[in-house]
Amino acid sequence: MSSPSNTTRRRWLQTAAAGLALPASAMAQTKPAKEPPLPAVGSALALAPAPLLGGGQFEPAQAEGRVLVLYWWASWCPFCAEQSPEMQKLWQAQQGRGLQMLALSIDKKPEEAVAYLRKKGYTFPAAWLSPELLKTYRKPEGLPVTVVRGKDGRVAQAEKGQLFPEDVALLARWL
Incomplete structure (x- = not known):
């Protein structure tokens, strides 16, 4: 659990972040007419095959x-x-324990996402959110967005x- 100082810091940063405006060009690239809210905890979460940017496919x-x-x-x-x-x-740290991950890039072009992943050395499974994938993996409002689908297929x-490092590490508790 977070200490009160981390909770206060998190709320302040989230409030400050909400007030920051992304460039209009960035918003125009990615924002559909209406982004859905976050999926409700306990709701079923459908999946679809997704071609991975590094090769292969998420099934x-x-x-x-x-x-x-x-x-x-x-x-x-x-x-x-x-x-x-x-x-x-x-x-x-957790793929060996059975963690599955699918990072969905909302970049305008898949090449932008591929270049970024390569530059940063990221190896987590990532796909580009094409119009076809967007039918299943509709991006909820906000960015970044992190959703954990439990072993039972529900949120x-x-x-x-943004999640803080300790918040990301805590995602392993669902394993």
Whole structure:
């Protein structure tokens, strides 16, 4: 659990972040007419096959009976730039325990996401959120967005906005 100082700091930063405006060009690239709210804890979360940016494919069967972390991000998002290294640490530490991850880039072009992943050395499974994938993996409001799908196929946790390192590490509790 977070200490009161971390909780206070988190609320202040989330409030401050909400007041920051992204450039209009960045918003125009990615924001559909209406983004859905975060999925409700306990709700079923459907999955679809997704071609991975590093090659291969994510198959929904990979997540059956396992914990899946879905992470919506963008190469231009400053909050994602802070959270993504922590997601990489989580992936490296927990994939051997059965953790599944699917990071969904909302960049305008898949090449932008590929270049960013390569530059940063990230190895977590990532897909580009194409119009086809967007039908299943609709990005909830906010960025970054982190959703944990439990072993039962239902949402165990849903967060919008940057998670702190200790919050990302705590996602392993669902394993």
